[in-house]
Amino acid sequence: MRIITHTCPACGTVVAANELERNRVMKCPGLGCQEVLRFEDLSEDAREHFREHWDRYQI
Amino acid sequence: MKGVLLSGGTGSRLRPITHTGPKQLVPVANKPVLEYAIEDLKEAGITEIGVILGNKGRDEIQELLGDGSKYGVDITYIVQGNPLGLAHAAGCARDFVGDDDFVMYLGDNILKSGVTDLVESFEAGDYGAGIALQEVEDPQAFGIADVDDEGNVTQLIEKPDDPPTNLALIGMYVFSPAVFDAIEGLKPSWRGELEITDAIQDLLEDGYEIDSHVVTGWWKDTGKPEDILEANRLVLEDRELKTSGVVEDGAETDGRIELAETAVIEDGAVVRGPVSIAENTTIKRGTYVGPYTSVGANSTLEDIHIENSVVIGDSEITANGRIVDSLLGRGANVGSAKELLPEGRRLVVGENSQLKL
Ligand SMILES: [Zn+2]
Numbered sequence: 001m002r003i004i005t006h007t008c009p010a011c012g013t014v015v016a017a018n019e020l021e022r023n024r025v026m027k028c029p030g031l032g033c034q035e036v037l038r039f040e041d042l043s044e045d046a047r048e049h050f051r052e053h054w055d056r057y058q059i
Numbered sequence: 060m061k062g063v064l065l066s067g068g069t070g071s072r073l074r075p076i077t078h079t080g081p082k083q084l085v086p087v088a089n090k091p092v093l094e095y096a097i098e099d100l101k102e103a104g105i106t107e108i109g110v111i112l113g114n115k116g117r118d119e120i121q122e123l124l125g126d127g128s129k130y131g132v133d134i135t136y137i138v139q140g141n142p143l144g145l146a147h148a149a150g151c152a153r154d155f156v157g158d159d160d161f162v163m164y165l166g167d168n169i170l171k172s173g174v175t176d177l178v179e180s181f182e183a184g185d186y187g188a189g190i191a192l193q194e195v196e197d198p199q200a201f202g203i204a205d206v207d208d209e210g211n212v213t214q215l216i217e218k219p220d221d222p223p224t225n226l227a228l229i230g231m232y233v234f235s236p237a238v239f240d241a242i243e244g245l246k247p248s249w250r251g252e253l254e255i256t257d258a259i260q261d262l263l264e265d266g267y268e269i270d271s272h273v274v275t276g277w278w279k280d281t282g283k284p285e286d287i288l289e290a291n292r293l294v295l296e297d298r299e300l301k302t303s304g305v306v307e308d309g310a311e312t313d314g315r316i317e318l319a320e321t322a323v324i325e326d327g328a329v330v331r332g333p334v335s336i337a338e339n340t341t342i343k344r345g346t347y348v349g350p351y352t353s354v355g356a357n358s359t360l361e362d363i364h365i366e367n368s369v370v371i372g373d374s375e376i377t378a379n380g381r382i383v384d385s386l387l388g389r390g391a392n393v394g395s396a397k398e399l400l401p402e403g404r405r406l407v408v409g410e411n412s413q414l415k416l
Contacts (some may be wrong), residue, residue: 003147003150003153014135014151018141019140029136029138031118
């Protein structure tokens with residue numbers, strides 16, 4: 001299973017794509033970091049993959 | 060070598076304690092379980108640590124560990140979110156790990172001997188992975204490894220009916236970056252998770268050698284209240300305990316006692332070690348604190364007889380009675396009902412609490 005992550009450019013916290021997908025737009029979960037992370041920050045390819053296999057990333 | 064420390068999970072077996080925080084922060088001998096793991100990694104020379112966060116307790120864990128500098132390590136946080144399995148957690152660490160080898164450590168595990176031997180054994184050969192094993196009495200209940208004479212793993216079997224060995228996998232692994240391709244190739248198991256044992260099995264089938272290291276000292280998964288009490292017992296038994304606080308004249312003490320600088324054992328109290336008493340805690344006259352008890356910070360104990368128990372902290376325990384084999388959450392108070400009518404116990408008990416009266 002492909003595991004997609006995104007790294008916050010401000011604090012370096014790594015966020016799994018399933019988190020981004022669930023929230024679409026979210027404040028970075030890094031403590032005290034004000035950066036806003038978006039599902040759209042992922043590459044087109046990653047987003048496409050994620051939409052196609054959405055169910056695998058749920059539990 | 061890097062470290063990947065898993066700190067997710069719901070902690071459901073430790074309710075109500077985990078209603079207010081993650082299980083990895085429950086203290087054992089007055090230190091959060093997770094700090095033992097950080098220290099073990101540091102001792103093995105691993106200073107770059109990725110801490111995997113689940114859906115619970117993200118802020119509390121970050122508040123405790125910070126950037127890692129207070130432990131002499133450098134921490135990167137990795138938010139896994141949904142609990143999609145250990146192999147998914149490892150896969151989320153791919154960018155962090157890069158081309159390095161890494162130790163994967165379950166943050167609610169605590170073990171006597173640390174991870175140094177496991178790491179050294181892995182580094183002594185050319186392995187795809189290394190796993191820590193421990194002999195168990197009921198191998199049917201565990202993931203079991205079969206190993207050859209050199210200690211190389213030949214097979215992994217989940218809860219076998221006819222176990223080839225009694226060597227169970229414990230939550231401690233070393234991986235080469237080859238594991239990431241194995242993880243990419245995995246499909247979720249029947250329980251919807253990416254299983255780390257499947258990834259190891261795939262490495263084996265791809266021709267990688269898998270090292271094993273048998274852990275001989277104690278190892279504890281602290282998932283349940285009785286495990287916390289046992290881990291507390293084991294750590295107090297092993298650890299050097301230093302009395303820095305005040306023991307008043309007329310207090311009766313024996314055995315090894317860890318007493319924080321601002322803690323007091325008053326005249327007329329009895330404390331028998333091994334015991335750990337944290338900052339700003341007072342053991343008052345008429346109290347007995349028996350072996351294998353840890354009392355957290357900012358607490359007062361009076362009249363009570365307590366032994367083999369963990370008091371997390373911020374508690375007032377002033378009843379005249381006996382408390383044994385107990386785990387008391389933060390801010391839990393136990394007073395006396397002696398003068399109150401009608402006679403009887405008075406309880407305000409949180410969800411999922413367990414009492415034996
Ligand atoms: Zn951030």
